[in-house]
Amino acid sequence: MPEPDAGPTKMSPVLPSHRVPAHLARRFHQICLGVTAEILAGEDLTPPLWGVIAAVVEESGGGQRQIANRIGVDEVTFGQMIEFLEGKGLVERKIDPDDRRARKLYVTQAGAxxxxxxxxxxxxxxxxxxxxxxxxxxxxxxxxxxxVIEANDSYARPGNGRRKPQRKSKTTNGGQP
Known part of the structure; x- marks a missing residue:
């Protein structure tokens, strides 16, 4: 019979070479996601989805594009997240009366x-x-x-730092026509 989970264990000290902002931020982010995911277990929500709900509450009636940009999520991914949350009845999109192509976001009573x-x-x-x-x-x-975030926000654009997709050449013979 497996032993019951003893809870969190003490992590070994951070390596000296890893005492840099990028590594520490990534580790702290992992820890935050883990703690949040534990609380959201059973709700069919991930920490990023919870962040979207929180942003919609804070920016109620804000535009979909505006909120996506404020929380640093690309518009396509954000749209998929909103669609999921809308399907669960937690948020709703309404057409912006000033721009029929745009959507305003609101948390539903179930979301609240x-x-x-x-x-x-x-x-x-x-x-x-x-x-x-x-x-x-x-x-x-x-x-x-x-x-630090406000001073460096220009680097936080969704997709920044990702490798560009490799395009296959339409020619053969090492690129020769």
Whole structure:
């Protein structure tokens, strides 16, 4: 019989060569996703989908393109996420009366109820994540992260840093016609 899960284990120290912003940000992101996914288990939602719900609540009536850009998700992926959430009855799209091609987003009552139910557990999880820090350190960390993100936001465009797709040549013989 397998032993019950003992919960999180202490991670080995970060390698000196990995004490760089990119690696630490990636590891912290992994940890945040894991903690959030644990809370969302059973809701058929992922942490990115939860982030979309939170953004729609915060930007209620905002344009689909505007919200996608604000949270750094490409428009096609964001549209698919909205379609999924709409199918679950958590958000709704309405035609923008000023631009019939555009859509405005709203959280539904079911979405608001879900958020109200899960938000306390998600906030408590964030508190646990930052428990090693004092209150002043938490504020300082968040302020510094916001400053770094705002100063470098131009690099955060969806797809930035991905390898460009390799195109196959329509010719043969090493590119010779």
């Amino acid at each position: 109820d879900l958020r109200r139910r899960l938000r306390p557990a998600l906030l408590a999880a964030q508190e646990r994540l930052l428990a090693p820090l004092s209150k002043a350190e938490r504020v300082a960390l968040l302020d510094m992260l916001v400053r």
